[in-house]
Amino acid sequence: DGGITQSPKYLFRKEGQNVTLSCEQNLNHDAMYWYRQDPGQGLRLIYYSQIVNDFQKGDIAEGYSVSREKKESFPLTVTSAQKNPTAFYLCASSLTSNTEAFFGQGTRLTVV
Amino acid sequence: AQRVTQPEKLLSVFKGAPVELKCNYSYSGSPELFWYVQYSRQRLQLLLRHISRESIKGFTADLNKGETSFHLKKPFAQEEDSAMYYCALRRGSQGNLIFGKGTKLSVKP
Numbered sequence: 055d056g057g058i059t060q061s062p063k064y065l066f067r068k069e070g071q072n073v074t075l076s077c078e079q080n081l082n083h084d085a086m087y088w089y090r091q092d093p094g095q096g097l098r099l100i101y102y103s104q105i106v107n108d109f110q111k112g113d114i115a116e117g118y119s120v121s122r123e124k125k126e127s128f129p130l131t132v133t134s135a136q137k138n139p140t141a142f143y144l145c146a147s148s149l150t151s152n153t154e155a156f157f158g159q160g161t162r163l164t165v166v
Numbered sequence: 167a168q169r170v171t172q173p174e175k176l177l178s179v180f181k182g183a184p185v186e187l188k189c190n191y192s193y194s195g196s197p198e199l200f201w202y203v204q205y206s207r208q209r210l211q212l213l214l215r216h217i218s219r220e221s222i223k224g225f226t227a228d229l230n231k232g233e234t235s236f237h238l239k240k241p242f243a244q245e246e247d248s249a250m251y252y253c254a255l256r257r258g259s260q261g262n263l264i265f266g267k268g269t270k271l272s273v274k275p
Binding site for chain 1: 172175209210211212215252256259260261262263264265266267268
């Protein structure tokens with residue numbers, strides 16, 4: 055079954071803890087993205103990677119970190135420095151940076 | 167500044183009525199615009215893009231550079247059209263998308 059997979063679907067963490075969200079794709083896509091979706095805010099870009107071993111900050115990168123060691127994987131770490139981490143996180147990938155983006159099912163992170 | 171504006175948070179229409187979801191953009195270059203849709207409990211997916219000039223599920227959208235708009239239209243709404251709709255702009259050479267805040271379409275029977 056091809057596609058883009060995010061895990062887990064729901065995640066709970068205590069305040070002050072770092073947490074890593076998984077995003078895997080078997081579509082052989084070069085580009086991958088992380089967005090944050092908040093009610094009434096739409097989707098905002100956190101980080102993106104156009105090719106393996108390279109990534110750039112998006113519009114709201116503060117408090118987040120990523121890595122792109124493998125083409126198929128783009129994990130996002132929400133650090134304790136992120137002031138408002140509770141949100142719905144969406145991962146996406148595209149064949150290149152100029153082609154259609156496919157989205158994962160999302161991970162809902164709740165920090166208590 | 168690059169920006170996508172969807173002025174309506176919620177749009178409610180009756181089945182069979184025409185629907186228009188508004189999208190305005192601000193972009194200095196040549197824009198590439200998209201409409202994405204998110205049905206309940208499903209992942210966000212591409213509905214249509216302006217360069218294709220296609221009609222998907224009865225929806226069309228025309229890029230109006232003079233008015234900097236890319237409104238989504240359907241002449242006769244169906245209940246299954248109820249979903250969250252996002253207008254998006256591709257950001258130049260970087261390739262990533264800027265999204266509007268979304269409009270929730272509710273089609274009543």
